[in-house]
Amino acid sequence: MVERILEVERLSVDIQVPAGTLRAVQGINFHVDRGETLCIVGESGCGKSITALSLMNLLPSSATRTADKLELDGREIQNFDERQMADLRGDRLAMIFQEPMTSLNPAYTIGNQLEEAMLRHRNVSRSEARDRAVFLLEKVGITGARGRLKQYPHQLSGGLRQRVMIAMSLMCGPDLIIADEPTTALDVTIQAQILHLLADLQREFNMSLILITHDLGIVARVADRVAVMYAGEFVETGTADQVFNRPSHPYTQGLLNCIPIPGKTKRGAHLGAIPGIVPSLIGEMHGCHFASRCQFVQDDCLKGKIAFREATKGGHQYRCILSSAESARNLKKANAA
Amino acid sequence: MLQYMLKRLGVAVLVALTVSLITFSMIYLSGDPAIALAGESATEEDISNIRKFYGYDRPIIIQYLDWLWRALQGDFGQSHYLKSSVAGVIFERLPTTMLLGACAISFALILSIPLGVLAAIRPNSLIDRFALTIAVIGQAMPSFWFALTLMLWFGITWRLLPITGSSSWANFVMPAIALGYYVTPGVMRLTRAGMLEVLASDYIRTARAKGLRPMPVLFKHALRNAILPVVSLAAVQFGFMLGGSIVIETIFAINGLGFLAWESIQRADLPVMQAIVLVLSVFYIALTFLSDMLNAFLDPRIRVR
Ligand SMILES: Nc1ncnc2c1ncn2[C@@H]1O[C@H](COP(=O)(O)OP(=O)(O)OP(=O)(O)O)[C@@H](O)[C@H]1O
Ligand code: SF4
Ligand SMILES: [Mg+2]
Numbered sequence: 001m002v003e004r005i006l007e008v009e010r011l012s013v014d015i016q017v018p019a020g021t022l023r024a025v026q027g028i029n030f031h032v033d034r035g036e037t038l039c040i041v042g043e044s045g046c047g048k049s050i051t052a053l054s055l056m057n058l059l060p061s062s063a064t065r066t067a068d069k070l071e072l073d074g075r076e077i078q079n080f081d082e083r084q085m086a087d088l089r090g091d092r093l094a095m096i097f098q099e100p101m102t103s104l105n106p107a108y109t110i111g112n113q114l115e116e117a118m119l120r121h122r123n124v125s126r127s128e129a130r131d132r133a134v135f136l137l138e139k140v141g142i143t144g145a146r147g148r149l150k151q152y153p154h155q156l157s158g159g160l161r162q163r164v165m166i167a168m169s170l171m172c173g174p175d176l177i178i179a180d181e182p183t184t185a186l187d188v189t190i191q192a193q194i195l196h197l198l199a200d201l202q203r204e205f206n207m208s209l210i211l212i213t214h215d216l217g218i219v220a221r222v223a224d225r226v227a228v229m230y231a232g233e234f235v236e237t238g239t240a241d242q243v244f245n246r247p248s249h250p251y252t253q254g255l256l257n258c259i260p261i262p263g264k265t266k267r268g269a270h271l272g273a274i275p276g277i278v279p280s281l282i283g284e285m286h287g288c289h290f291a292s293r294c295q296f297v298q299d300d301c302l303k304g305k306i307a308f309r310e311a312t313k314g315g316h317q318y319r320c321i322l323s324s325a326e327s328a329r330n331l332k333k334a335n336a337a
Numbered sequence: 338m339l340q341y342m343l344k345r346l347g348v349a350v351l352v353a354l355t356v357s358l359i360t361f362s363m364i365y366l367s368g369d370p371a372i373a374l375a376g377e378s379a380t381e382e383d384i385s386n387i388r389k390f391y392g393y394d395r396p397i398i399i400q401y402l403d404w405l406w407r408a409l410q411g412d413f414g415q416s417h418y419l420k421s422s423v424a425g426v427i428f429e430r431l432p433t434t435m436l437l438g439a440c441a442i443s444f445a446l447i448l449s450i451p452l453g454v455l456a457a458i459r460p461n462s463l464i465d466r467f468a469l470t471i472a473v474i475g476q477a478m479p480s481f482w483f484a485l486t487l488m489l490w491f492g493i494t495w496r497l498l499p500i501t502g503s504s505s506w507a508n509f510v511m512p513a514i515a516l517g518y519y520v521t522p523g524v525m526r527l528t529r530a531g532m533l534e535v536l537a538s539d540y541i542r543t544a545r546a547k548g549l550r551p552m553p554v555l556f557k558h559a560l561r562n563a564i565l566p567v568v569s570l571a572a573v574q575f576g577f578m579l580g581g582s583i584v585i586e587t588i589f590a591i592n593g594l595g596f597l598a599w600e601s602i603q604r605a606d607l608p609v610m611q612a613i614v615l616v617l618s619v620f621y622i623a624l625t626f627l628s629d630m631l632n633a634f635l636d637p638r639i640r641v642r
Pocket of ligand 2: 249250251288289290291292294295296297298301306319320321322
């Protein structure tokens with residue numbers, strides 16, 4: 001029996017900007033079950049971080065969130081006030097950010113900052129919190145953990161700081177961790193280590209993980225399910241197998257053509273970046289958001305809202321007017337080229 | 338940390354020496370000190386006697402070293418007017434000025450830090466505008482004028498506080514406000530700017546993501562970092578305030594160093610003026626050094642390498 005940790009229906013976020021209303025997230029649906037990893041992928045600016053922050057209710061004050069449903073552990077949290085949300089944050093719901101270099105407070109030791117995360121939510125002594133911190137620092141692969149507690153953030157490298165951030169998110173054993181591009185700021189060699197670490201810990205503690213990234217190589221390795229995001233919307237969702245074996249939305253197909261395949265892609269060959277730029281999210285949008293960059297665009301694409309279609313049985317959906325037979329044909333052609 | 342401390346200390350000593358040299362040259366700034374001392378009807382012989390008596394006939398560098406050596410031992414010579422030792426007069430007056438300075442800086446910090454924090458929490462709110470108004474007025478208004486206004490209202494119109502003297506704590510209220518108010522705008526604007534910057538930082542978001550309540554986020558995580566530049570500014574301002582105390586003490590007839598400076602200028606009592614300038618300068622340098630140390634203590638990026 002699967003335990004549903006998070007259920008989101010028609011989540012939207014509007015941000016007031018000088019030029020008008022920026023519709024950063026436009027009615028997305030998704031859910032996360034216990035022990036599952038959901039990857040959200042998409043280009044820069046498509047609304048991934050705003051989605052993550054809206055779940056934590058840490059949006060900038062210029063943003064407003066609406067949803068039909070926002071349930072964590074079966075409880076509707078939309079109307080939670082700041083106090084109730086603060087009780088959830090760091091306890092049931094934790095977040096790891098993109099910028100390890102600046103996400104820790106320079107004025108306090110990492111021990112202090114780790115312990116604080118537990119002291120806030122659990123009725124434990126400081127030494128119990130310290131033991132938990134040491135245990136988790138060892139878990140995230142930091143040697144000499146007890147000695148590290150007295151160190152300040154500036155004494156640690158970016159990779160180590162991100163490990164500390166991961167340990168911090170685990171202090172209270174949350175049900176769900178949201179990791180927003182946790183490795184983008186790190187060296188390539190360290191990126192893989194950190195991501196594998198996250199995936200291992202997720203399995204070991206049987207947590208749910210929402211991993212936000214634009215690195216499809218990572219998604220292929222760790223995702224149970226994938227949501228492809230474009231200009232504030234999800235354009236394709238499904239299990240990792242479904243999306244990778246049978247990408248059905250022209251945008252997903254384009255993205256997957258972007259990953260270099262070992263042996264197939266010539267060294268130095270131009271990667272198939274999708275031509276064109278992301279449309280502005282300010283104001284109302286009509287028709288398919290991807291239309292301005294899609295090579296299959298037709299008149300019907302520009303009218304009304306494009307509905308989801310089923311690509312494969314079992315929850316594999318894409319938002320496009322092309323039938324699944326047509327999209328399969330396009331995919332074959334692209335692969336042959 | 339030790340290396341940092343020694344470096345700062347070295348700089349402080351060098352600055353102090355430079356200041357002492359400048360202070361010493363004050364004697365020669367207004368012409369031949371012997372002529373000035375001897376008075377108008379003095380003969381050549383009187384002047385040369387005085388020159389010998391005070392040692393003004395020796396090479397200047399020797400005079401300076403001699404003066405410095407005595408000053409280091411707390412001997413600033415005799416007052417030309419009061420017929421007592423300069424050190425005695427100064428140390429009699431110093432506590433009053435320090436008390437006034439401490440009251441003024443406390444008033445300034447108690448007013449400006451909370452206002453700066455509140456203004457940063459709610460930018461462009463009513464409280465922010467109120468704080469801005471206070472800052473603008475504070476920056477625009479000369480302190481002597483503000484002092485006189487206070488005197489007029491609280492001293493004369495409403496008769497709430499004594500106008501002059503330094504005999505009771507009530508005497509210090511208006512001078513401390515007048516002196517401290519002048520420091521308020523800078524400290525408040527710096528606190529506000531620092532808090533705004535820190536509150537927008539990633540580690541504040543982390544603190545909130547941990548579920549910390551607003552108060553710990555504000556005071557433990559934000560203020561601690563925003564206060565660093567404020568500490569330096571407050572120390573510098575405290576130094577300036579001691580200088581400003583010349584005006585304020587004179588207006589309120591507070592028997593401190595500033596008032597003494599004013600009196601000595603009128604009496605052309607050079608050794609006293611010299612000593613006051615030196616003492617205040619050294620105090621200022623010591624403050625700067627202390628604020629560096631405090632900053633290092635508060636900021637682990639300096640303290641721990
Ligand atoms: N504080 C803000 N004020 C105004 N607009 C914002 C703000 N934060 C984000 N946006 C806008 O919202 C949209 C979505 O931004 P978001 O940060 O979610 O993108 P992202 O998918 O996380 O991109 P990246 O991969 O670069 O992190 C963008 O168009 C961005 O310009
Ligand atoms: S709806 Fe039309 S424009 Fe949009 S992705 Fe499908 S074919 Fe392309
Ligand atoms: Mg982002």
